[in-house]
Amino acid sequence: MNYWLIKSEPNTYSWDDFVKLGRDHWDGVRNYAARKHMRxxxxxxxxxxxxxxxxxxxxxxxxxxxxxxxxPTTDDDRWVVVDLMPEFKLDNPVTLEQIKNDSRLSEMVLVNNSRLSVQPVKREEFDLILSLGQK
Known part of the structure; x- marks a missing residue:
């Protein structure tokens, strides 16, 4: 199993929007590195x-x-989507500031390339963020 981080602007497409749909394709990615990760x-x-x-x-x-x-949002066959379903909401959002200030997450792609909209996450980083987001 692999772990990822996907980014969305909440005023365009929020977690709540995603939950209401229950399942959706992750579209609109137009960055080659992000596309590679989606593949x-x-x-x-x-x-x-x-x-x-x-x-x-x-x-x-x-x-x-x-x-x-x-x-499906473009005729350009270079771009892809994946389908996702929401699993659960974190009890407490884990902020970028928290992530940057935690030395255990210093190698995380988000810290070093914050603009990439789809990025890999190490299992240890994923687990740590989950623990930070629980009550």
């Missing part, structure tokens, strides 16, 4: 759902339920 996602992988821009925090966990296929 590596496998059914059953887990992803931290991160609110970018204003909130800057991990708010929930999603599960990959369908591996990559052509992005």
């Amino acid at each position: 590596e996602m496998e059914e059953g992988d887990m992803a931290l759902f991160y609110h970018s821009v204003n909130d800057k925090c991990v708010v929930g966990v999603a599960k990959v339920v369908r591996e990559h296929y052509p992005d």
